[in-house]
Amino acid sequence: MAKKDYYNILGVKKDAKADDIKKAYRRLARKFHPDVNPGDKAAEDKFKEVQEAYDVLSDDKKRKVFDRFGYYADNLDPESPFAGAGGTRAGGGTPPGFDFSGFSWDTGSAGGGSNSFRDIFSDLFGGGGRAAEPEPPKPMPKKGRDIEMPLALSFEEAFKGLTTNITVNRSEQCSRCQGAGDTGGPVVTCPTCKGSGQVMRTGGRLQFSQACPDCEGTGRRREPCSLCNGKGVTPKTEQVKVKIPAGVDTGARVRVPKKGHGGRLGAEPGDLFIITNVGKHPFLTRKGDNVYITVPVTVPEAALGTKIEVPTVEGTAHLKVPPGTESGQKIRLRERGFPSLRNPSLRGDQFVEVKVTLPRVLSEETKELLRQFEKLNPENPRKAIGLE
Numbered sequence: 001m002a003k004k005d006y007y008n009i010l011g012v013k014k015d016a017k018a019d020d021i022k023k024a025y026r027r028l029a030r031k032f033h034p035d036v037n038p039g040d041k042a043a044e045d046k047f048k049e050v051q052e053a054y055d056v057l058s059d060d061k062k063r064k065v066f067d068r069f070g071y072y073a074d075n076l077d078p079e080s081p082f083a084g085a086g087g088t089r090a091g092g093g094t095p096p097g098f099d100f101s102g103f104s105w106d107t108g109s110a111g112g113g114s115n116s117f118r119d120i121f122s123d124l125f126g127g128g129g130r131a132a133e134p135e136p137p138k139p140m141p142k143k144g145r146d147i148e149m150p151l152a153l154s155f156e157e158a159f160k161g162l163t164t165n166i167t168v169n170r171s172e173q174c175s176r177c178q179g180a181g182d183t184g185g186p187v188v189t190c191p192t193c194k195g196s197g198q199v200m201r202t203g204g205r206l207q208f209s210q211a212c213p214d215c216e217g218t219g220r221r222r223e224p225c226s227l228c229n230g231k232g233v234t235p236k237t238e239q240v241k242v243k244i245p246a247g248v249d250t251g252a253r254v255r256v257p258k259k260g261h262g263g264r265l266g267a268e269p270g271d272l273f274i275i276t277n278v279g280k281h282p283f284l285t286r287k288g289d290n291v292y293i294t295v296p297v298t299v300p301e302a303a304l305g306t307k308i309e310v311p312t313v314e315g316t317a318h319l320k321v322p323p324g325t326e327s328g329q330k331i332r333l334r335e336r337g338f339p340s341l342r343n344p345s346l347r348g349d350q351f352v353e354v355k356v357t358l359p360r361v362l363s364e365e366t367k368e369l370l371r372q373f374e375k376l377n378p379e380n381p382r383k384a385i386g387l388e
Contacts, residue, residue, distance in 0.1 A: 006053035025054040144261040144270035155281040161246035172262035174228035179264030182222035190215035232264040247339040289348030327356035
């Protein structure tokens with residue numbers, strides 16, 4: 001069995017207080033959690049190692065055994081019959097590999113003291129050799145979780161911005177237990193983990209167990225508050241006023257502070273994040289802050305030049321088409337695009353792509369006019385590609 005220093009694994013000193021051990025565990029658990037590191041085998045192994053260290057050091061009796069007989073205990077005697085035992089097991093009980101058959105349990109006559117092996121293990125594990133039931137954890141302040149909600153906007157609403165009220169199903173701190181989850185009643189088996197102290201979680205393709213968040217791995221807790229059922233928060237439906245700034249695009253995250261789920265024991269609520277989904281326009285296309293549109297013109301308009309009206313996000317605008325404009329040519333309308341989210345005083349442009357459309361030749365008169373035009377304006381457009 002590999003030697004492990006649980007204090008070193010959690011990065012705490014041997015005289016660390018319980019609160020320091022818990023803080024170190026939570027910090028490392030968040031860092032190496034499989035949900036945060038999907039597919040990372042090294043992080044998964046480290047997470048298990050951190051969990052094992054916390055299981056031992058968070059339990060006073062297990063910690064006493066580790067401090068007294070663990071591989072790295074300062075007072076370990078290399079000649080002691082415990083030296084090859086491999087420390088204690090995370091689950092408690094007599095350390096593996098111990099053989100007491102050759103030892104006298106009463107060492108008082110030899111050493112003049114009152115301690116014995118039997119007294120030691122009776123003190124550490126209780127009369128039956130098993131650890132006493134741990135005390136339920138004291139509730140700690142906990143910030144509320146964030147909420148994400150989608151919001152559909154029209155093309156025009158995204159351009160102008162929007163202030164609206166939305167219905168949010170959130171939670172708030174329980175008014176009866178003030179977020180503690182219990183009202184100081186008797187200790188009962190944790191209903192979340194059924195007393196096992198562990199709950200199953202799934203991360204990607206992995207399924208693993210972790211300490212129950214409601215009893216922090218002890219399997220026991222105070223009788224849950226009847227109003228919040230031990231959650232520390234109660235459900236609430238609320239109308240929240242949301243201001244969407246001008247210029248948002250699909251996928252923008254608009255933060256509404258402290259409108260997420262409620263915190264516990266006075267901790268602040270989480271935030272509400274609005275995820276925008278902008279609808280399409282029948283004629284306009286957006287790319288960043290710029291807007292694009294394709295507008296058809298006739299052959300005479302393209303050849304002679306003209307002024308036309310084109311749609312914009314704010315209505316129509318006049319556009320000058322220069323003489324000799326070719327199909328596919330783009331003409332810019334300055335500052336007719338979307339406002340910039342970073343700097344609302346700046347706006348994008350609108351680009352108009354001209355598409356020259358051919359006339360429908362229906363009469364002989366029209367055909368004759370085109371023949372005369374061809375004679376008066378002889379031109380070979382394929383000469384540029386080497387064709388005479």
